[in-house]
Amino acid sequence: MAQITLYHAAPSRSSIVRWMLEELGQPYDLRLVSFKKGENLEPKYLAINPMGKVPALKHGDTIITEAAAICTYLADEFPQAKLNVPVGDPRRGVYLKWLFYGPSCVEPAIMDSAFPRKEAPPRAAAGYGSFDTVVDVLAKGVGAADPYLLGKHFTAADVVIGSGLRWGMLLFKKLPERPEFMAYVSRIADRPALKRAIAKDLELQKQQESA
Numbered sequence: 734m735a736q737i738t739l740y741h742a743a744p745s746r747s748s749i750v751r752w753m754l755e756e757l758g759q760p761y762d763l764r765l766v767s768f769k770k771g772e773n774l775e776p777k778y779l780a781i782n783p784m785g786k787v788p789a790l791k792h793g794d795t796i797i798t799e800a801a802a803i804c805t806y807l808a809d810e811f812p813q814a815k816l817n818v819p820v821g822d823p824r825r826g827v828y829l830k831w832l833f834y835g836p837s838c839v840e841p842a843i844m845d846s847a848f849p850r851k852e853a854p855p856r857a858a859a860g861y862g863s864f865d866t867v868v869d870v871l872a873k874g875v876g877a878a879d880p881y882l883l884g885k886h887f888t889a890a891d892v893v894i895g896s897g898l899r900w901g902m903l904l905f906k907k908l909p910e911r912p913e914f915m916a917y918v919s920r921i922a923d924r925p926a927l928k929r930a931i932a933k934d935l936e937l938q939k940q941q942e943s944a
């Protein structure tokens with residue numbers, strides 16, 4: 734079986750992929766990338782991800798970057814884990830919508846709110862429209878989640894949207910603590926794979942701090 738390697742730094746967006754890998758249940762290796770030492774900007778790593786960012790994932794000879802793309806790839810590549818909605822399934826449209834909504838709407842809306850530009854982009858020109866719209870659409874989506882975005886079926890879309898919510902609301906404190914968000918986030922916090930990913934990342938952070 735082709736080996737899976739995650740290029741990782743904890744805590745960072747590569748923790749999204751770590752959670753996904755724990756859900757997948759496939760063995761994987763970690764390659765730690767130290768921002769402190771500037772390893773992400775060294776030629777060796779830029780050959781993996783020319784953006785100089787984590788996560789990146791190597792699966793056999795295939796290299797994938799961008800957290801949501803990696804989650805989508807893994808879900809499709811390992812269908813036995815049932816974390817995808819396959820081509821031909823009518824629910825795939827909604828599934829893909831949420832996978833893309835994370836990086837193209839939730840994340841830039843949070844970033845613009847945290848680091849406002851001198852002149853805010855016009856609503857029509859900004860891909861995410863407005864922060865309030867993003868929050869409302871997200872609240873409607875996760876408010877209807879029963880218990881997950883695709884109903885009983887937990888998918889990679891929950892990993893991406895769940896991570897965005899945890900990060901934006903609990904860690905970055907930029908998303909409002911709406912009851913819909915709180916309920917969904919507490920539901921996904923019960924996932925053993927997320928608990929494992931968090932515990933492993935905390936252990937890693939401890940090791941790095943004491944090194």
Ligand SMILES: N[C@@H](CCC(=O)N[C@@H](CS)C(=O)NCC(=O)O)C(=O)O
Nearest residue numbers: 745746773785786787788799800801
């Ligand atoms: N669009 C990328 C963003 C990745 C990203 O910004 N990663 C941050 C860590 S959270 C990073 O590697 N920062 C190091 C740097 O830019 O120097 C994704 O979704 O994977």
